[in-house]
Amino acid sequence: MVAAAVAVATVIAVAFSAAAPVLTADIPREKRRSTYEQMSPATKAMQDEDTANPGMLWVLDGEALWRAKVGAAGRACTDCHGEAPQSMKGVAARYPAYDAKRAAPVNLEGRINLCRVERQQAPAFPLEGKDLLALTAYIARQSRGLPIESSDKRLEPFIAAGRAIFQRRQGQLNLACSQCHDDNWGQKLAGITMPQGHPTGYPLYRLEWQTLGSLQRRLRNCLIGMRAESHAYGAPEYVALETFLMWRARGMPLESPAVRP
Amino acid sequence: MARALINVPPKAKRGEVIAIKTLIAHVMESGFRHTNTGVAIPRDIITGFVATYNGEEIFRADLYPAIAANPFLTFHTVATESGTIEFKWTGDNGYSATEQVKITVE
Numbered sequence: 179m180v181a182a183a184v185a186v187a188t189v190i191a192v193a194f195s196a197a198a199p200v201l202t203a204d205i206p207r208e209k210r211r212s213t214y215e216q217m218s219p220a221t222k223a224m225q226d227e228d229t230a231n232p233g234m235l236w237v238l239d240g241e242a243l244w245r246a247k248v249g250a251a252g253r254a255c256t257d258c259h260g261e262a263p264q265s266m267k268g269v270a271a272r273y274p275a276y277d278a279k280r281a282a283p284v285n286l287e288g289r290i291n292l293c294r295v296e297r298q299q300a301p302a303f304p305l306e307g308k309d310l311l312a313l314t315a316y317i318a319r320q321s322r323g324l325p326i327e328s329s330d331k332r333l334e335p336f337i338a339a340g341r342a343i344f345q346r347r348q349g350q351l352n353l354a355c356s357q358c359h360d361d362n363w364g365q366k367l368a369g370i371t372m373p374q375g376h377p378t379g380y381p382l383y384r385l386e387w388q389t390l391g392s393l394q395r396r397l398r399n400c401l402i403g404m405r406a407e408s409h410a411y412g413a414p415e416y417v418a419l420e421t422f423l424m425w426r427a428r429g430m431p432l433e434s435p436a437v438r439p
Numbered sequence: 440m441a442r443a444l445i446n447v448p449p450k451a452k453r454g455e456v457i458a459i460k461t462l463i464a465h466v467m468e469s470g471f472r473h474t475n476t477g478v479a480i481p482r483d484i485i486t487g488f489v490a491t492y493n494g495e496e497i498f499r500a501d502l503y504p505a506i507a508a509n510p511f512l513t514f515h516t517v518a519t520e521s522g523t524i525e526f527k528w529t530g531d532n533g534y535s536a537t538e539q540v541k542i543t544v545e
Contacts, residue, residue, distance in 0.1 A: 229445065229460050232509040235444065
Protein backbone atom coordinates (compact mmCIF):
# COMPACT_ATOMS: atom_id res chain seq x y z
CA MET A 179 0.00 0.00 0.00
CA VAL A 180 2.75 2.38 1.03
CA ALA A 181 4.84 1.26 -1.90
CA ALA A 182 1.91 1.93 -4.24
CA ALA A 183 1.47 5.42 -2.79
CA VAL A 184 5.17 6.13 -3.27
CA ALA A 185 4.91 4.86 -6.83
CA VAL A 186 1.94 7.14 -7.52
CA ALA A 187 3.79 10.08 -5.99
CA THR A 188 6.80 9.32 -8.17
CA VAL A 189 4.60 9.17 -11.26
CA ILE A 190 3.08 12.53 -10.38
CA ALA A 191 6.49 14.04 -9.75
CA VAL A 192 7.74 12.74 -13.09
CA ALA A 193 4.63 14.03 -14.83
CA PHE A 194 5.08 17.49 -13.30
CA SER A 195 8.75 17.76 -14.02
CA ALA A 196 8.04 16.73 -17.60
CA ALA A 197 5.08 19.08 -17.94
CA ALA A 198 6.67 22.16 -16.37
CA PRO A 199 9.20 22.94 -19.12
CA VAL A 200 6.60 22.32 -21.85
CA LEU A 201 4.76 25.52 -20.88
CA THR A 202 7.78 27.66 -21.60
CA ALA A 203 9.51 25.49 -24.18
CA ASP A 204 10.83 27.03 -27.36
CA ILE A 205 8.80 26.46 -30.48
CA PRO A 206 10.41 23.57 -32.38
CA ARG A 207 12.09 24.51 -35.66
CA GLU A 208 9.54 22.77 -37.88
CA LYS A 209 6.65 24.56 -36.15
CA ARG A 210 8.10 28.05 -36.42
CA ARG A 211 6.00 30.36 -38.57
CA SER A 212 6.53 33.89 -39.77
CA THR A 213 3.55 36.16 -39.16
CA TYR A 214 3.55 36.53 -42.96
CA GLU A 215 1.75 33.18 -43.17
CA GLN A 216 -1.19 34.49 -41.13
CA MET A 217 -1.72 37.56 -43.31
CA SER A 218 -4.47 38.09 -45.86
CA PRO A 219 -3.61 37.52 -49.55
CA ALA A 220 -3.89 41.30 -50.12
CA THR A 221 -1.33 42.14 -47.42
CA LYS A 222 0.99 39.36 -48.65
CA ALA A 223 0.80 40.79 -52.18
CA MET A 224 1.67 44.22 -50.80
CA GLN A 225 4.82 42.88 -49.15
CA ASP A 226 5.87 40.72 -52.08
CA GLU A 227 5.88 43.40 -54.75
CA ASP A 228 8.49 46.11 -54.42
CA THR A 229 6.36 48.74 -56.15
CA ALA A 230 3.41 48.04 -53.83
CA ASN A 231 5.42 47.74 -50.60
CA PRO A 232 5.43 51.15 -48.86
CA GLY A 233 8.56 50.08 -46.95
CA MET A 234 10.44 50.53 -50.24
CA LEU A 235 9.89 54.29 -49.96
CA TRP A 236 12.19 54.21 -46.91
CA VAL A 237 14.62 51.94 -48.73
CA LEU A 238 14.89 54.58 -51.50
CA ASP A 239 15.58 57.29 -48.91
CA GLY A 240 18.07 54.99 -47.21
CA GLU A 241 20.02 54.55 -50.44
CA ALA A 242 20.31 58.35 -50.76
CA LEU A 243 21.55 58.55 -47.15
CA TRP A 244 24.04 55.73 -47.81
CA ARG A 245 25.67 57.89 -50.51
CA ALA A 246 25.47 61.25 -48.71
CA LYS A 247 28.74 62.66 -47.35
CA VAL A 248 28.11 63.86 -43.81
CA GLY A 249 29.82 65.00 -40.61
CA ALA A 250 33.19 66.52 -39.86
CA ALA A 251 34.88 63.58 -41.58
CA GLY A 252 32.96 64.36 -44.79
CA ARG A 253 32.54 60.65 -45.41
CA ALA A 254 29.59 58.70 -46.79
CA CYS A 255 28.77 55.10 -45.85
CA THR A 256 29.81 54.12 -49.34
CA ASP A 257 33.36 55.53 -48.85
CA CYS A 258 34.18 52.72 -46.39
CA HIS A 259 31.59 50.06 -47.18
CA GLY A 260 31.28 50.43 -50.95
CA GLU A 261 28.11 49.18 -52.57
CA ALA A 262 25.55 47.98 -50.06
CA PRO A 263 24.17 45.06 -52.13
CA GLN A 264 27.59 43.40 -51.76
CA SER A 265 28.99 44.72 -48.48
CA MET A 266 25.75 44.68 -46.46
CA LYS A 267 24.48 41.32 -47.69
CA GLY A 268 23.59 39.20 -44.66
CA VAL A 269 24.60 41.88 -42.14
CA ALA A 270 21.10 42.60 -40.82
CA ALA A 271 20.55 38.87 -40.33
CA ARG A 272 23.38 38.84 -37.76
CA TYR A 273 22.19 41.75 -35.59
CA PRO A 274 22.05 42.50 -32.67
CA ALA A 275 25.76 41.62 -32.68
CA TYR A 276 28.27 41.59 -29.83
CA ASP A 277 30.39 44.70 -29.53
CA ALA A 278 33.66 43.94 -27.74
CA LYS A 279 34.36 47.58 -26.85
CA ARG A 280 31.04 47.94 -25.03
CA ALA A 281 30.90 44.30 -23.87
CA ALA A 282 27.23 44.26 -24.90
CA PRO A 283 25.12 43.55 -27.98
CA VAL A 284 24.38 46.42 -30.36
CA ASN A 285 21.39 46.37 -32.66
CA LEU A 286 21.48 47.53 -36.29
CA GLU A 287 20.16 51.00 -35.46
CA GLY A 288 22.75 51.28 -32.70
CA ARG A 289 25.54 50.20 -35.06
CA ILE A 290 24.51 52.82 -37.65
CA ASN A 291 24.58 55.54 -35.00
CA LEU A 292 27.97 54.35 -33.67
CA CYS A 293 29.33 54.52 -37.21
CA ARG A 294 27.91 58.01 -37.62
CA VAL A 295 29.37 59.34 -34.39
CA GLU A 296 32.74 57.56 -34.49
CA ARG A 297 33.58 57.31 -38.18
CA GLN A 298 31.62 60.10 -39.85
CA GLN A 299 31.84 62.42 -36.83
CA ALA A 300 28.22 63.40 -37.32
CA PRO A 301 25.46 63.66 -34.73
CA ALA A 302 23.59 60.41 -34.07
CA PHE A 303 20.19 60.06 -35.74
CA PRO A 304 17.25 60.31 -33.31
CA LEU A 305 16.00 56.79 -32.52
CA GLU A 306 12.83 55.87 -34.41
CA GLY A 307 13.32 58.94 -36.63
CA LYS A 308 12.73 58.84 -40.38
CA ASP A 309 16.42 58.90 -41.37
CA LEU A 310 17.52 56.10 -39.05
CA LEU A 311 14.58 53.93 -40.14
CA ALA A 312 15.41 54.63 -43.80
CA LEU A 313 19.07 53.67 -43.49
CA THR A 314 18.19 50.59 -41.41
CA ALA A 315 15.59 49.55 -43.99
CA TYR A 316 18.10 49.98 -46.83
CA ILE A 317 20.71 47.83 -45.05
CA ALA A 318 18.15 45.22 -43.94
CA ARG A 319 16.81 45.00 -47.52
CA GLN A 320 20.19 43.63 -48.62
CA SER A 321 19.63 40.54 -46.43
CA ARG A 322 16.13 39.72 -47.65
CA GLY A 323 15.68 35.96 -47.95
CA LEU A 324 18.83 35.13 -45.98
CA PRO A 325 18.54 33.07 -42.78
CA ILE A 326 18.81 34.81 -39.40
CA GLU A 327 22.08 33.89 -37.67
CA SER A 328 22.81 33.87 -33.97
CA SER A 329 25.86 31.77 -33.15
CA ASP A 330 28.15 34.14 -31.21
CA LYS A 331 28.88 32.53 -27.83
CA ARG A 332 29.46 35.95 -26.25
CA LEU A 333 25.76 36.74 -26.82
CA GLU A 334 24.62 33.90 -24.54
CA PRO A 335 24.25 35.89 -21.28
CA PHE A 336 22.24 38.52 -23.17
CA ILE A 337 20.05 35.91 -24.80
CA ALA A 338 19.42 34.51 -21.31
CA ALA A 339 18.58 38.01 -20.03
CA GLY A 340 16.19 38.53 -22.95
CA ARG A 341 14.59 35.17 -22.33
CA ALA A 342 14.07 36.09 -18.66
CA ILE A 343 12.24 39.26 -19.72
CA PHE A 344 10.24 37.30 -22.29
CA GLN A 345 9.09 34.80 -19.67
CA ARG A 346 8.56 37.25 -16.81
CA ARG A 347 5.00 38.21 -15.90
CA GLN A 348 4.69 41.98 -15.88
CA GLY A 349 2.21 44.84 -15.99
CA GLN A 350 -1.28 45.24 -14.64
CA LEU A 351 -2.49 42.28 -16.70
CA ASN A 352 0.28 40.14 -15.15
CA LEU A 353 1.20 38.66 -18.51
CA ALA A 354 4.47 37.31 -19.89
CA CYS A 355 5.34 37.60 -23.59
CA SER A 356 5.68 33.80 -23.68
CA GLN A 357 2.08 33.24 -22.58
CA CYS A 358 0.82 34.54 -25.92
CA HIS A 359 3.75 33.89 -28.25
CA ASP A 360 5.00 30.49 -27.00
CA ASP A 361 1.98 28.91 -25.31
CA ASN A 362 -0.99 30.21 -27.30
CA TRP A 363 0.17 31.22 -30.76
CA GLY A 364 -2.37 30.44 -33.44
CA GLN A 365 -5.25 31.07 -31.01
CA LYS A 366 -7.44 34.14 -31.17
CA LEU A 367 -6.94 37.26 -29.09
CA ALA A 368 -10.13 39.19 -29.84
CA GLY A 369 -10.23 39.33 -33.63
CA ILE A 370 -6.60 38.62 -34.39
CA THR A 371 -4.62 35.42 -34.56
CA MET A 372 -1.77 35.51 -32.09
CA PRO A 373 1.56 35.30 -33.90
CA GLN A 374 4.66 33.51 -32.67
CA GLY A 375 6.37 36.86 -32.59
CA HIS A 376 9.46 36.24 -34.73
CA PRO A 377 11.14 39.49 -35.71
CA THR A 378 11.75 38.45 -39.33
CA GLY A 379 10.72 41.64 -41.12
CA TYR A 380 12.01 44.66 -39.21
CA PRO A 381 12.03 47.51 -39.81
CA LEU A 382 8.55 46.95 -41.20
CA TYR A 383 5.60 48.91 -42.52
CA ARG A 384 2.65 48.41 -40.24
CA LEU A 385 -0.70 49.39 -41.74
CA GLU A 386 -1.96 50.33 -38.28
CA TRP A 387 0.96 52.76 -37.84
CA GLN A 388 0.74 53.98 -41.44
CA THR A 389 4.50 54.16 -41.34
CA LEU A 390 7.70 52.17 -40.95
CA GLY A 391 8.72 51.18 -37.43
CA SER A 392 11.45 49.27 -35.63
CA LEU A 393 11.23 46.12 -33.54
CA GLN A 394 11.58 48.28 -30.44
CA ARG A 395 8.47 50.22 -31.40
CA ARG A 396 6.62 46.92 -31.72
CA LEU A 397 7.92 45.73 -28.33
CA ARG A 398 6.79 49.02 -26.79
CA ASN A 399 3.37 48.43 -28.35
CA CYS A 400 3.11 44.99 -26.76
CA LEU A 401 4.24 46.30 -23.33
CA ILE A 402 1.63 49.06 -23.43
CA GLY A 403 -0.98 46.45 -24.39
CA MET A 404 0.05 44.42 -21.33
CA ARG A 405 -0.21 47.63 -19.28
CA ALA A 406 3.42 47.21 -18.32
CA GLU A 407 6.06 49.89 -18.08
CA SER A 408 7.75 50.47 -21.43
CA HIS A 409 11.39 51.50 -21.76
CA ALA A 410 13.06 54.36 -23.59
CA TYR A 411 14.13 53.52 -27.15
CA GLY A 412 17.60 51.99 -27.12
CA ALA A 413 17.26 50.70 -23.53
CA PRO A 414 19.35 47.59 -22.71
CA GLU A 415 16.12 45.69 -21.89
CA TYR A 416 14.96 46.13 -25.48
CA VAL A 417 18.32 45.16 -26.94
CA ALA A 418 18.38 42.01 -24.74
CA LEU A 419 14.85 41.14 -25.92
CA GLU A 420 15.87 41.75 -29.55
CA THR A 421 18.95 39.54 -29.07
CA PHE A 422 16.80 36.77 -27.61
CA LEU A 423 14.10 37.08 -30.28
CA MET A 424 16.61 36.91 -33.13
CA TRP A 425 18.18 33.83 -31.53
CA ARG A 426 14.69 32.37 -31.16
CA ALA A 427 14.06 33.01 -34.89
CA ARG A 428 17.49 31.75 -36.02
CA GLY A 429 17.35 30.04 -39.39
CA MET A 430 14.20 31.83 -40.51
CA PRO A 431 14.55 34.01 -43.62
CA LEU A 432 14.62 37.79 -43.24
CA GLU A 433 11.75 39.63 -45.00
CA SER A 434 12.72 43.27 -44.43
CA PRO A 435 11.03 45.58 -45.15
CA ALA A 436 7.96 43.49 -44.36
CA VAL A 437 4.32 44.65 -44.29
CA ARG A 438 2.08 43.78 -41.35
CA PRO A 439 -1.57 44.63 -40.67
CA MET B 440 12.44 64.11 -51.12
CA ALA B 441 9.43 63.45 -53.27
CA ARG B 442 9.23 59.72 -53.28
CA ALA B 443 7.04 57.63 -55.52
CA LEU B 444 7.07 54.06 -56.77
CA ILE B 445 5.57 53.49 -60.22
CA ASN B 446 5.00 50.15 -61.89
CA VAL B 447 4.23 50.30 -65.61
CA PRO B 448 5.32 47.50 -67.97
CA PRO B 449 8.16 48.97 -70.11
CA LYS B 450 6.90 47.11 -73.20
CA ALA B 451 3.38 46.13 -74.29
CA LYS B 452 1.58 44.86 -77.39
CA ARG B 453 -0.79 47.27 -79.14
CA GLY B 454 -4.30 46.90 -77.72
CA GLU B 455 -3.08 45.06 -74.61
CA VAL B 456 -4.68 45.92 -71.26
CA ILE B 457 -1.91 46.95 -68.87
CA ALA B 458 -1.98 47.43 -65.12
CA ILE B 459 -0.48 50.63 -63.70
CA LYS B 460 0.44 50.85 -60.03
CA THR B 461 1.45 54.01 -58.20
CA LEU B 462 2.54 54.51 -54.61
CA ILE B 463 3.52 57.90 -53.23
CA ALA B 464 4.92 58.94 -49.87
CA HIS B 465 2.54 61.30 -48.09
CA VAL B 466 1.41 61.61 -44.46
CA MET B 467 -2.30 62.11 -45.36
CA GLU B 468 -2.93 63.95 -42.09
CA SER B 469 -6.72 63.87 -41.78
CA GLY B 470 -7.22 67.15 -39.89
CA PHE B 471 -9.31 65.35 -37.27
CA ARG B 472 -6.45 64.58 -34.89
CA HIS B 473 -5.10 66.57 -31.96
CA THR B 474 -1.70 66.72 -30.28
CA ASN B 475 -1.17 65.67 -26.64
CA THR B 476 -1.88 69.25 -25.58
CA GLY B 477 -5.17 69.43 -27.50
CA VAL B 478 -4.01 71.52 -30.45
CA ALA B 479 -5.69 70.49 -33.70
CA ILE B 480 -3.27 69.11 -36.31
CA PRO B 481 -4.15 70.88 -39.57
CA ARG B 482 -5.29 68.82 -42.53
CA ASP B 483 -2.54 67.90 -44.99
CA ILE B 484 -3.69 65.46 -47.64
CA ILE B 485 -3.40 64.73 -51.34
CA THR B 486 -6.70 65.82 -52.87
CA GLY B 487 -6.27 64.90 -56.53
CA PHE B 488 -4.51 62.45 -58.83
CA VAL B 489 -4.44 62.57 -62.63
CA ALA B 490 -2.74 60.21 -65.07
CA THR B 491 -2.20 61.26 -68.69
CA TYR B 492 -1.04 59.10 -71.60
CA ASN B 493 0.69 61.19 -74.25
CA GLY B 494 -1.20 64.21 -72.92
CA GLU B 495 -4.59 62.54 -72.86
CA GLU B 496 -6.23 62.01 -69.49
CA ILE B 497 -6.79 58.30 -68.80
CA PHE B 498 -7.47 58.22 -65.06
CA ARG B 499 -8.46 60.69 -62.37
CA ALA B 500 -9.19 60.29 -58.66
CA ASP B 501 -10.27 62.58 -55.84
CA LEU B 502 -8.77 61.74 -52.44
CA TYR B 503 -10.33 62.43 -49.05
CA PRO B 504 -9.19 62.53 -45.40
CA ALA B 505 -10.13 58.89 -44.71
CA ILE B 506 -7.51 57.60 -47.17
CA ALA B 507 -4.45 56.12 -45.47
CA ALA B 508 -0.92 57.51 -45.59
CA ASN B 509 1.21 56.69 -48.65
CA PRO B 510 -1.76 56.19 -51.01
CA PHE B 511 -1.47 53.26 -53.43
CA LEU B 512 -3.55 53.65 -56.59
CA THR B 513 -3.79 51.02 -59.28
CA PHE B 514 -5.79 51.08 -62.50
CA HIS B 515 -5.78 49.65 -66.02
CA THR B 516 -5.51 51.18 -69.47
CA VAL B 517 -5.16 50.00 -73.06
CA ALA B 518 -1.67 50.31 -74.55
CA THR B 519 -2.35 52.33 -77.71
CA GLU B 520 1.02 53.80 -78.74
CA SER B 521 4.56 54.34 -77.51
CA GLY B 522 5.09 57.41 -75.41
CA THR B 523 4.96 58.81 -71.92
CA ILE B 524 2.55 58.24 -69.09
CA GLU B 525 2.57 61.13 -66.64
CA PHE B 526 1.22 61.09 -63.10
CA LYS B 527 0.39 64.18 -61.11
CA TRP B 528 -0.61 64.38 -57.45
CA THR B 529 -1.88 67.66 -55.98
CA GLY B 530 -2.90 68.47 -52.44
CA ASP B 531 -3.08 70.79 -49.45
CA ASN B 532 -0.48 73.51 -48.81
CA GLY B 533 0.33 73.74 -52.51
CA TYR B 534 1.53 70.11 -52.67
CA SER B 535 2.35 68.93 -56.16
CA ALA B 536 4.37 65.96 -57.41
CA THR B 537 4.82 64.55 -60.91
CA GLU B 538 6.38 61.39 -62.27
CA GLN B 539 6.87 60.19 -65.83
CA VAL B 540 7.27 56.71 -67.22
CA LYS B 541 8.11 55.69 -70.80
CA ILE B 542 6.29 52.85 -72.47
CA THR B 543 7.10 51.12 -75.76
CA VAL B 544 4.14 49.69 -77.69
CA GLU B 545 4.88 47.22 -80.47
